[in-house]
Amino acid sequence: MMSTVTQDPPANALARITLRNGFYGALLVVLALVPLAAQLAGAGNWTSFATQILIFAIAAVSLNLILGYGGMISFGHAAFMAIGGYSVGIASVYGLNNGFAHLAMAIGFSALFALVTGAIALRTRGVYFIMITLAFAQMVFFAFVSLEEFGGDDGLTVNSRSEFAGLIDLEREPTLYYTVFVVLLATLYLTHRIVNSRFGWVIRGARSNEARMLTLGHPVYRYRLTCYVIGGIMCGVAGFLFANYANFVNPEDAAWTTSGELIFMVVLGGMGSLFGPVLGAIVFFMMEETVGSIPIVGIYWKIFFGPFLVLVVLFAREGIDGWLVPRAVKASDAALADAIAPLARRLAAMLIDVALFALSAWLLIAVLGGWLMTLPRQPYHQDLVMIACVYVFLAGILVNHLVLPASKWRGSAGKIAMGLAVVGGDGRTLAPAQAVQRVFGQVLTIATALIGYVWMVADREHRALHDRLAATRVVVRGRLK
């Protein structure tokens, strides 16, 4: 994962056009067009939803500066969200609606809080640092809960959004969205400049070997503190934007679950990668929104999210950013060249898998769902059966597409039935991380309207996008030496 960060940028500009950079470029274009698409589709809430995602993306990028690049495991980053938010909320209680003042206060108080708490927390190491940052955030949480005149634990409604002397009208949704978008771009650019500066290299050096950096004469403590303060300020700005977006601030913004979710976004996206946290934020909210909108199952979406988080930690530590970098692959593998599976058999294997998926989905939704609906509605017991069945369904998908391919069976049920196997270089069985990356490639292919499969037809070895990413080949079992 880290090799992608520490590489020197290639001199040739064209050489920079990798799958990863192309993906991020496309992502930025899509993000820039969201309000337009929402307008055309007549779906105004898209813009609002995307605004929320991007605000948390800013927060995640700022946490990544501290956590991913700096190696400081802060479990209290959400405190800065709340501090930025309450800068708007409390000021507007006193009738101060000037956006410049709000922003200055959000930055000032975040910086001050980061400086004071960071100065104490950075004296500690390891798990003590995790706990003390958590405790400081908790302190902020309880402070806002106790401030009864500012809403207490009910939160505080922000009656009007920050006013920027008529320059920017945040009351208009698209304007707010583009403001957030520009702030995100600025945050990304700033992070890029920081981590590639001399300062940034000292921070990253201290993450891998603190003693060495100290021996070289770098004041690691001061550098880390500065990094911590910069990250805190960026997140304070995110909090400022969130208060404007939601018209509401809440002690919950500082809750440790929010901090945990921010860490999750960073880890899922890819620690120590510039764009990774943005992806992490997008995937997190997409998941919350899609799973959360399913009837019954949606109420309990965290019962799926929790184990998913555990699986990400156990098997997907490269993060999405790491998956976008193709694994190194031998240019041609003579031993495998004769065994490459013909397209027809691959298609048949795929159809079997799709049929299995469709059948189990139909069993789950139509049969089981229909049967449950006919029962008298016993509180929770029905839900329990429902969730248990969804669990079995998801476990089935997991086994078919991840566990089986990475086991001695070397392929999903469809592939096994058609006598095919998925192998890595030299015909080896896939490593778990490799299988995960391959599934990610498949999701990417499906999400891009099957463009990845075009590759499969054109390629001599019939390797689709996911095979290229994971450096895998689909071969006929019998012909494998």
Add this chain to the structure above:
Amino acid sequence: MLRPRSLLHRIHADPSGPDLGANLPGRVGPMQWVLFVTQFLNGLQFGILLFLLAAGLTLVFGIMDLVNLAHGSLYMIGAFICVSIIQATGSFAAGLLIGVPLTFLIGALVEIIALRTLYARNHLDQVLATFGLILFFDTFAHLVWGPEGLSLQLPEILDGSITLPGDIVVPAIRVTIIAAGLAVAAGLYFLVSRTKLGMLIRAGASNRTMAGSLGVDIKLLFTMVFGLGAAMAGLAGLLMTGTTSEASIGMGNDIIIQTFVVIVIGGIGSIRGAFVAAIIVGLVDTLGRSYLDQFLKLFFTQQNAETAAPALSAMLIYIFMAAVLALKPQGLFPPKTR
């Protein structure tokens, strides 16, 4: 569009109620002393509950080097299981005697299924994965027991109150908690310092690789220790439910952070440190909530003091922890072997 968020993060039920010490300012009569002793006992009781949680957490960290955020979930699950059994059988003793061992088993199961693979990982991975477990357990409790939680009717003997010398009336459940907690602490001390299992625990804590190569079944030992921690958490959950008379979803999330404060102040891995720090934190928190406004009135106007006191008293243990860590970054009793 606001993110749907639960209201899980309430302050733990204030054992003292609205500040009882606020009346009769300036006059220290017998009434004041009674109140003070009552508050002191409340603080002691809260501290002992914290110790029951902190002991398991600090053992697990000291021996397995595992940061387990989900310890609070075992506390909650333990409470739910015990209360369910009490509701089903009508017997408090049955709930205690079946529920707590059951929590031991659940803890062992969680260790075997989910946590075993995390020992080799770094602290960030452990924090994130056990955070995932919290989300799972909270929703699981919601699914199985419903969103309202379970209410507990204490047996008569625990429901009444006890009159101590000097007309101090204390609810029996609080005295029970103090007694039970001290008994567990003594039992734990005996277990760790006087028994074979305790010897293995200490061996594992000082050098687990060495202990493993000397033929100790480290895997089994870890599962046992984790189960022990879970059982103590479950007991704490039941006892806490005795004072609030309700087991609720997210009750573990409120108290787990305070437990972390305890083990950080005490020095992570030290049971003795956990005990001392738990009592201090319990007292600071409870007495702070009742007497901080009085204290502030010495320096500020009445109105300012009354405004600042609630916020400040809620922050008090965190300020205390920051102060301890600023002076002793390894906590009050840093374990010698690490």
